[in-house]
Amino acid sequence: MWRECYRVLKAGGRIAGYVIHTPTGLRASNEIRAAELGPSDVTSLALVKELACSAGLTIIAHKDVTEIFHNTCKAILEAREKLEKKLWAEEGDKVYEEEQGRKLSMLTGINEGLLYRSLIIVIKQ
């Protein structure tokens, strides 16, 4: 996907985005746990950067936003819990529980130090 983005981007253009990733140097068992708790294709930041660079892009900025990620995830969970009855009525209990389960898994991954989120800016020079 990085290669395609490089292709359609003008020279001097930037790609800006947030990426959920694992910390560098995880044990294999923790990599598996991270993929169970977060996005199933979650990978290390090092690999994300490597893929961007191998597509011809240059990283010009990187910022760890895991704390905001944690707070946002927690706030969404808590807001949904507060509105549980209304969400049950609108979404159905199965959908509600599934969504809560996903958000809780993500929060668990963050709390266990397995899931991070970063802002990455790259440029096509």
Next chain:
Amino acid sequence: MAPEIEKQDNFPFFQEKYSRPQSPVARQVERAVLGDEVSLNGYTTTRQAEELRDHLKLTVNNHLLDVGAGRGWPGLHIAQRFCGLVLTDIPLAALREAQTNIKARGLQATTRVVAADGRALPFRSAYFDGIVHADVFC
């Protein structure tokens, strides 16, 4: 060396998720937590969307691509009426909702929706001035 983790194609998950219309109460949660009703499945606040916009350094009449846009976040917030925007993703249900969100924001003149896989974008080379994504390259 760590064993290969089998990579799953997430398409069936997102196809199923976006096929369910988002409930009004869920949108209420988004507004309270993220600062806007964004119809999303992610964690990008309005402030973070604005930070993306600042880093992109776009000018008027530029063209922005939002890859994996889902229902249109954060592309719709970043582009507003400022520049041309193309939203792209695979699940058609998400893109239909994106079109609803485009109309709600009055951005029909400057925004297009294209169903496409980010690994094979149907656009000519060197067309976009900027690209934005949120939790897509994970």
